[in-house]
Amino acid sequence: MSKIIDKVISSIPELDLILKQAIKLLKLDKTPQEEILKDFEHLIREVESTAFNIYKEYETKAFEKLVDLWIEQKREWITMVLKEKGEKGIKEILSNFITLIREMEFRAGQMRKARGGKTFEHAVKILLNLAGVPCEEPHRETKNILKRIDLVSPDAETARLTPDKAIFIATKRTLRERWKQVVPEHMKGARLYLVTINGNITEEKAKEIKETGMVVYVASELKEKPYLKEKPWVRKLTDLPKDIKNTVPKPK
Numbered sequence: 001m002s003k004i005i006d007k008v009i010s011s012i013p014e015l016d017l018i019l020k021q022a023i024k025l026l027k028l029d030k031t032p033q034e035e036i037l038k039d040f041e042h043l044i045r046e047v048e049s050t051a052f053n054i055y056k057e058y059e060t061k062a063f064e065k066l067v068d069l070w071i072e073q074k075r076e077w078i079t080m081v082l083k084e085k086g087e088k089g090i091k092e093i094l095s096n097f098i099t100l101i102r103e104m105e106f107r108a109g110q111m112r113k114a115r116g117g118k119t120f121e122h123a124v125k126i127l128l129n130l131a132g133v134p135c136e137e138p139h140r141e142t143k144n145i146l147k148r149i150d151l152v153s154p155d156a157e158t159a160r161l162t163p164d165k166a167i168f169i170a171t172k173r174t175l176r177e178r179w180k181q182v183v184p185e186h187m188k189g190a191r192l193y194l195v196t197i198n199g200n201i202t203e204e205k206a207k208e209i210k211e212t213g214m215v216v217y218v219a220s221e222l223k224e225k226p227y228l229k230e231k232p233w234v235r236k237l238t239d240l241p242k243d244i245k246n247t248v249p250k251p252k
Helices: 003-011 016-023 033-038 041-085 088-130 140-145 156-161 203-213 238-246
Strands: 152-154 165-173 191-196 214-218 234-236
Touching: 003 041, 003 088, 016 041, 016 088, 016 140, 033 088, 033 238, 041 088, 041 238, 088 152, 088 156, 088 165, 140 156, 152 156, 191 238, 203 214, 214 238, 234 238
Parallel strands: 165 191, 191 214, 214 234
Antiparallel strands: 152 165
């Protein structure tokens, strides 16, 4: 049975392909950079939401495919049970199928959970690039030093060789995820941006973030809270691309 589930699960496209479809559906590949810069936070939500809806469509098709494959594999047994037991055999057939569906739902749930945070990270990277802000995933060497870093700007090589000329970005959908970053002595001057979109930040957590030397980007409505409004290291997510553009040295 697990082979059937493996087969249908593998029919769900990789995250990058789903995000490409979301970008195309929203026509963001043809949207001027100025509009993406202006509406960055809203577009992050749009991309995430659209990508999730596309994923759900593929997941539904995977479940339908599972039904077809199961019937095909069990056809003779189903026919025999119905012939021998009539209506009473339906319960036996459904019980067998429910076991398979439970396993499929468990596997699909794991996939949704695993892709959740990655979708946000990839959406940030794609939209920054579409807004004319270069960024990419860091080299493994950089990841070994700064373990919670997901993206760097302007590029991985600059981040590795001249970290003082780069920005290091950690993306977390919520700050319930592990975000604390230990910065080695030789990188104390590195600019660390913590980018999040959901959840709350208490005043205590905001102070904790400041002590690490990080700048945190949050949903606009959260930044408007009185205890965060006057904290310059807590910024609106929509300001992220403009801040990077103004900070990272322009290529000569």
